[in-house]
Every structure is written in C-alpha cells, then in structure tokens.
Amino acid sequence: MRGFLLLINAMLINALDQSHIIPSNGNLLVKLPVSGTGLHIVRAEGEGSVPTEATEVVTQGVLVAKMDELKTKTVSRFEELEARLAAKLADAKNVSIHGQAALKKNQKTLDAEAATKIEESIDAFQFGTVVHPGDDIAAVLASLANVQGGSGKVFLKAGIHQLSSTLLVASTVTLVGEGPSTVLKGNGAGAVIKLQGKGGGAKDRLSQVTLRAFAVDCGGDSATTPGVWLQNVEASFVEHLQFSNCQNDVQVTSSSKNWIQDNSFSPDPTNAGVGGIAEDESASHNVYRRNSVKQKEH
Numbered sequence: 537m538r539g540f541l542l543l544i545n546a547m548l549i550n551a552l553d554q555s556h557i558i559p560s561n562g563n564l565l566v567k568l569p570v571s572g573t574g575l576h577i578v579r580a581e582g583e584g585s586v587p588t589e590a591t592e593v594v595t596q597g598v599l600v601a602k603m604d605e606l607k608t609k610t611v612s613r614f615e616e617l618e619a620r621l622a623a624k625l626a627d628a629k630n631v632s633i634h635g636q637a638a639l640k641k642n643q644k645t646l647d648a649e650a651a652t653k654i655e656e657s658i659d660a661f662q663f664g665t666v667v668h669p670g671d672d673i674a675a676v677l678a679s680l681a682n683v684q685g686g687s688g689k690v691f692l693k694a695g696i697h698q699l700s701s702t703l704l705v706a707s708t709v710t711l712v713g714e715g716p717s718t719v720l721k722g723n724g725a726g727a728v729i730k731l732q733g734k735g736g737g738a739k740d741r742l743s744q745v746t747l748r749a750f751a752v753d754c755g756g757d758s759a760t761t762p763g764v765w766l767q768n769v770e771a772s773f774v775e776h777l778q779f780s781n782c783q784n785d786v787q788v789t790s791s792s793k794n795w796i797q798d799n800s801f802s803p804d805p806t807n808a809g810v811g812g813i814a815e816d817e818s819a820s821h822n823v824y825r826r827n828s829v830k831q832k833e834h
Contacts, residue, residue, distance in 0.1 A: 664689030664710075669697050673720075674704070681706050692718045692750055702726045707742050713750025716778045722763075724755035727787070733768030741791075745772040754782035754802075762787035762814070763802075769794060785812035788819045799827045 665676050667690055680688040687708035694717035703720070705711060711729075713720075722728035729752065733742035752763040762784040764774055769791040778800040779785035785801040788794070801812025813824055 664691060666691045666693060667697070668693045669695030671697075673697060673699070674701070677703070677705060677709065680709060692720070694718050696721055699723065699728065703729045705729060705731050705745055705747070708744045710746040710748070711750075712746070712748045715749050715776075716751045718750040719753055720750060721753040722755040722761070724761070727762045727765040728752050728754055728782075729763070730765045731767065731769045731772060732765075740768070742769045743771045745769065747772075747774045747777060749776045751778040751780065752782065752785070753780050765789070766791045766794060773797075775799065779812060782812070784814040786814070788813065788815040788822055790816070790818040792819060792821045794822045795825075796822065797825045797827065801827060801829045 665680070665688065667673055667676055673690070673692070676690055680690070687706075689710045689712070692711065692713040694714045696719045698721050700723060702722070720728055729747065731742050731745050734740035747764060754761060754763055761782070763779045763782040763786065764777070765787045766772065766774070767789045770793045773795045774786060775795065775797045776799065779802045782802045785799070786796055788796070796813060799812075812829060813827070815822065
C-alpha cells in the first residue's frame with residue numbers, strides 16, 4: 537500500500553512537470569517510458585514493478601487535463617490577439633478613410649484655387665488689370681495714367697463696387713465688367729462715371745474710351761445726377777450697360793462721333809432725353825442705337 541501511494545504521489549509530481557528524479561522518503565522516484573504511448577510513468581526504485589495499466593490511465597488523465605487547460609488558454613489568448621488585431625485594423629481603416637477624405641477635400645480646394653488663379657490670369661491677359669469689389673478702382677485708373685500714360689484695360693469682377701466719388705476715366709482706357717452682376721454704385725452726389733476732355737480743339741478731347749458690360753447704379757431714388765457723363769469726348773463707346781436710379785442715364789455734352797448702344801436705361805419717367813439720354817446742342821454726330829428702357833417695377 538505504501539508503495540502504491542508513493543506511485544500516485546510520483547505521478548502527480550511528474551504531471552506537474554517537476555524534476556525527473558525526485559527524492560521522497562529516502563527512495564528515488566524514477567521517470568520511466570510507457571511502451572507505445574510517448575508518455576512517462578514513475579515508480580519507486582526498489583519497490584518492485586508497478587501495474588502498467590493503472591499507471592497509464594492515471595498519467596493520461598492528468599496529461600489530458602493539462603493539455604485541455606493549455607488548449608483553452610491558447611485559444612483564449614489567440615481570440616484576444618485576434619480581437620486586438622481587428623481593432624487595430626479598424627482604426628487604421630478609419631484613419632485611412634478620414635485621410636483620403638481630407639486629401640480629396642484639400643485637392644478640391646487646391647483645384648479651386650488653381651482654377652481661380654488661372655481664370656484671373658486669363659482675365660488679366662485679356663482685359664489687363666483685374667479689380668475685385670472693395671478694391672480702389674480710382675487708384676487703379678490713376679496708376680494707369682502714371683505708368684502707361686492713361687491707357688490700358690481694367691476688368692471689373694462681379695459684385696458691388698461702391699464708389700465714394702465720381703470715377704474719372706482717361707483716354708484709351710477700356711473698362712469692362714462681367715455683365716449686370718458687376719455693379720458700379722455711386723453715392724448720389726455726382727455722376728457715377730465721367731469722361732471729360734479739356735475742350736477746345738480736337739487734340740484736347742478725350743477719345744477712344746470704352747465702357748462695356750456692367751451695371752450703373754446712381755445711388756439714390758431717381759438721383760438728379762447722370763450715370764455716365766461724356767464731356768468733350770469723341771470716338772468712344774458706351775455699350776451693354778444697365779442703368780438704375782438715375783435721372784439721366786447718359787449725358788452727352790460737347791461731344792461727337794461716339795457710339796451709345798445696346799444699353800438698358802432706367803425706367804424713370806423724368807429722364808430728360810429719349811431713352812435715358814440727355815444730349816445738349818453742342819453735341820453732334822453721335823450714334824444711339826438698340827437702347828431700351830426697362831419696365832418700371834410695381
């Protein structure tokens with residue numbers, strides 16, 4: 537009986553992976569292979585042979601339990617690692633998606649900025665100096681006079697260009713907008729735009745000025761001042777303009793050989809001239825054609 541208890545003790549110690557030779561009560565426990573199983577049993581040296589069958593059953597039971605425990609821990613650990621990896625991949629995917637969205641947004645912004653710069657470059661090439669709402673148009677025209685002797689092209693971008701005083705335009709200047717969406721708004725105290733020569737002989741007259749494709753707002757309810765005033769001017773064009781809140785849309789004084797065409801005049805019934813044009817007796821040989829009067833809104 538004593539020998540059998542020692543055997544059980546030895547098998548448990550062996551199953552817990554202790555040393556293969558262990559002293560116990562003065563006897564040596566020796567690890568022995570079980571034939572054909574790849575397992576080991578233990579017997580007390582000097583105690584005679586151990587029942588092989590019983591030993592195999594006990595040893596296999598312990599080892600199977602240990603293997604199941606190890607398998608459970610391994611599976612649990614694997615599932616934990618798998619979950620962590622999946623979370624990392626999900627985070628990486630989200631970062632990638634957000635990164636791509638930000639990149640696309642930045643690309644769209646860059647494309648829009650590039651398109652704007654290209655458009656402005658084309659505008660500048662076609663029309664000269666580009667003026668945005670809020671820019672000082674008078675200063676731009678003055679710089680043309682100083683640098684280029686007054687000649688040049690000025691392109692007015694869409695929007696309201698508020699003027700604090702009458703805009704004076706010199707000879708050989710082209711002032712062009714983007715249609716009715718470009719609005720030159722006066723302060724109601726004087727003409728919005730004035731082309732004024734020095735009078736006298738032909739050499740003193742203003743010439744070769746073009747005003748095209750923008751709206752002129754005189755700045756008041758039927759203001760008593762003209763939208764565009766030509767004085768001592770010749771060989772110039774006022775075309776495709778849209779007038780509002782003006783008494784005289786175009787006033788022509790001592791000027792000749794000018795073309796006033798394709799304009800839309802104010803609906804003010806007090807306009808002094810036919811179709812919003814006021815021409816004095818000193819003006820001659822001017823061409824007025826295809827101008828229309830807008831219907832007054834009720």
